[in-house]
Amino acid sequence: MTTRDIMAGKIAAFQSIYIPYPPQLAFHERCAFLVELGRATRGRPQKGMRVLAPSGSGKTAAAEAFIRQFEAVYPPTESFVPIIHVPLDRATTTKKLMMSILDAFGDSYSSHGNEKVLKARVKLCFERFGTLLMIIDEVQHLNFHTSATNDATDTLKRLLDDGVVPIIFMGTEDALGMFTRNIQLSSRLIEACDLSPLDWTLSDNRQLLVNYIAALDAAMVRQGIVAEPxxxxxxxxxxxxxxxxxxxIGRISRLFAIALDIALRRDATRIEIYDLSLAVDRWAVPNGIIDHNPFLKERGK
Incomplete structure (x- = not known):
C-alpha cells in the first residue's frame, strides 16, 4: 500500500466520524417524538417540524444518523420504509418535489406522468410502505414564491392535512420566509428545532465547542487516524x-479535515496549531468563510 493510499484511507476514516453533539441529539429526540405523535394520531392530520441552520452545520449528517439509529430498531424491508430522506434541488416545483419523493422510495419511473398522477403515486407509496416520517432536506430550494395553485409548500401542507405522514422541514436560514409568510403551514408545525451557531459569549456554548473538539480528537486517535491527541x-x-x-459545528470538522491532510503530508503524529492555521489560509479564507487568519493574530500577541 502506498503512502497516498494510507493518507486517503485516513481522510476517509475521518469523514466517517460522527460525534454525538448535544444539540443534534436534541434534534434526534424531537424526530422520535414526531414519529410517536404520528403513530398516536394515525389517520388524522399530521404535524411537521422546522429545522433551520447555516450551511455546514451538519444538519444532514444529523438526519442521516437518526435514520441509521431508527432503522437499527425498525429495519426497512421490501414492504416497509420507515423514513425517507428527500434532498431537494434548486427551484423545486411541485412536480419536481413529487419526483424527488418517488426517487427516495426507489421508484424507477418517478418522471413518468403529470403532476396529478405523481401526487397520487406519492400517496400510494406512503401507504404501501408504511412510512413513519419524511425528512425534506434543503427546503430553501422549494419554489414557494409562485402562485398559490403551483406552490410546492401547499402540496406538503396537504400531505400533513390528509394524515399521510409527519414531515421535517430542514434547510438554511434562507427558508425562514417560507414559514413566516405562510401562517397556514407554520400552524401545522410543532416547536422548531433550529441548530443555531454557538455563541462565544455564552459559557455553556463555549463548553460545547471544547467538548466537541475533544471528542473529535479522541475519535481520531481511537480509529488510528493519528497517533496522538x-x-x-x-x-x-x-x-x-x-x-x-x-x-x-460542521465547519469545525471540515477545518480539521484540511488540517489532518496537512499534518499527514508532513508525517506528523497529530494535528497541531500550525496545521489548523495553514488550513485557514488554504481553505477557510479562499472559500470566503473568513477574511483573515485569527491564529496569526493571536500568536503574534
Missing amino acids: TKIIEPWAVGCLHAVTGGV
Missing part, C-alpha cells in the same frame, strides 16, 4: 476556531 483546548486556540467557523 491534538489537545487544542487552550481558550485562545478554541476562540480562534470559533472565529474561523462562526460557531458552525
Whole structure:
C-alpha cells in the first residue's frame, strides 16, 4: 500500500466520524417524538417540524444518523420504509418535489406522468410502505414564491392535512420566509428545532465547542487516524476556531479535515496549531468563510 493510499484511507476514516453533539441529539429526540405523535394520531392530520441552520452545520449528517439509529430498531424491508430522506434541488416545483419523493422510495419511473398522477403515486407509496416520517432536506430550494395553485409548500401542507405522514422541514436560514409568510403551514408545525451557531459569549456554548473538539480528537486517535491527541483546548486556540467557523459545528470538522491532510503530508503524529492555521489560509479564507487568519493574530500577541 502506498503512502497516498494510507493518507486517503485516513481522510476517509475521518469523514466517517460522527460525534454525538448535544444539540443534534436534541434534534434526534424531537424526530422520535414526531414519529410517536404520528403513530398516536394515525389517520388524522399530521404535524411537521422546522429545522433551520447555516450551511455546514451538519444538519444532514444529523438526519442521516437518526435514520441509521431508527432503522437499527425498525429495519426497512421490501414492504416497509420507515423514513425517507428527500434532498431537494434548486427551484423545486411541485412536480419536481413529487419526483424527488418517488426517487427516495426507489421508484424507477418517478418522471413518468403529470403532476396529478405523481401526487397520487406519492400517496400510494406512503401507504404501501408504511412510512413513519419524511425528512425534506434543503427546503430553501422549494419554489414557494409562485402562485398559490403551483406552490410546492401547499402540496406538503396537504400531505400533513390528509394524515399521510409527519414531515421535517430542514434547510438554511434562507427558508425562514417560507414559514413566516405562510401562517397556514407554520400552524401545522410543532416547536422548531433550529441548530443555531454557538455563541462565544455564552459559557455553556463555549463548553460545547471544547467538548466537541475533544471528542473529535479522541475519535481520531481511537480509529488510528493519528497517533496522538491534538489537545487544542487552550481558550485562545478554541476562540480562534470559533472565529474561523462562526460557531458552525460542521465547519469545525471540515477545518480539521484540511488540517489532518496537512499534518499527514508532513508525517506528523497529530494535528497541531500550525496545521489548523495553514488550513485557514488554504481553505477557510479562499472559500470566503473568513477574511483573515485569527491564529496569526493571536500568536503574534
